[in-house]
Amino acid sequence: MADDVCWIKTENTLDDALTPEMKAMICREDGTLHRLYQSLLAWPAPMLSADQFYRAVLHSDDSPLGLYKSEFIATYVAILAECTYAHAHHGENFLNTAATREAGRDILSALERGDLASDAIDPDMRAMAIYTRKLSLNPADMTEADIDQLRQAGLTEAQIVQTNQVAASFGYWVRMINGLGIQLGGESIGIKPDSLKQIVNHQTAHSR
CATH class of the missing domain: 1.20.1290.10 (AhpD-like)
Incomplete structure (x- = not known):
C-alpha cells in the first residue's frame, strides 16, 4: 500500500480491469503513476470522463x-x-x-x-x-x-x-x-x- 499518496489506501500497481485509456491516463509522461488518479483507483468509474472534461476545458x-x-x-x-x-x-x-x-x-x-x-x-x-x-x-x-x-x-x-x-x-x-x-x-x-x-x-x- 502507498500510504503517502492520500488519506485512503491506494495500490502501487495498475488493475488489469482498467481500460487502456485509463492506464494511459494514470501514467505520467515520465512513467510514474499519477498520484491524483492513483487516489481514485478504489472507484475508477468517473476517471475517464473527468479527465476528458478537464482536457476539453483547458486543452481544446x-x-x-x-x-x-x-x-x-x-x-x-x-x-x-x-x-x-x-x-x-x-x-x-x-x-x-x-x-x-x-x-x-x-x-x-x-x-x-x-x-x-x-x-x-x-x-x-x-x-x-x-x-x-x-x-x-x-x-x-x-x-x-x-x-x-x-x-x-x-x-x-x-x-x-x-x-x-x-x-x-x-x-x-x-x-x-x-x-x-x-x-x-x-x-x-x-x-x-x-x-x-x-x-x-x-x-x-x-x-x-
Whole structure:
C-alpha cells in the first residue's frame, strides 16, 4: 500500500480491469503513476470522463482564452482553496506558458497576496480573477453584472464561457484533491514544457 499518496489506501500497481485509456491516463509522461488518479483507483468509474472534461476545458484546440489564461484561472482557484497540490502543478504550467517565468512569478505572487489591483496583472485577467474569486467563494451572490464586468474588460462571449468553465470545473478538482488529502510526492510537477508548447501551438494555429 502507498500510504503517502492520500488519506485512503491506494495500490502501487495498475488493475488489469482498467481500460487502456485509463492506464494511459494514470501514467505520467515520465512513467510514474499519477498520484491524483492513483487516489481514485478504489472507484475508477468517473476517471475517464473527468479527465476528458478537464482536457476539453483547458486543452481544446479551439480554446477562446488559450492555455496561459486558462492556467491563470486554474491556479487562482487552487490558491483560493489553499489546494497545495493543484497550486504546485498548475502554477508550474502557468509559469511555463507566461512570456517569462519572472513575469509569471510576479502575477502568481500578486494572486497569493490577494492583490488583484497589482500592476503585474493585465486588466482583462484582473476581471477574470475577480469573477473567479466571487464564483469560488460566494457562488450564490453571482449576478448578471459580473458577466457585464467581463465584457467591459474586453472578453468575448466565448471567453466568458471558458472563464466560467475553468473556474467552475476547478472547484471540483480542488475539492476532490483537498477532500481525499492528495499529497505532492516524487512525481514531476506540471506538464512537461514540450507538451505544453504543443498544446499552445495547436491552440494558436486554430485561432488563426
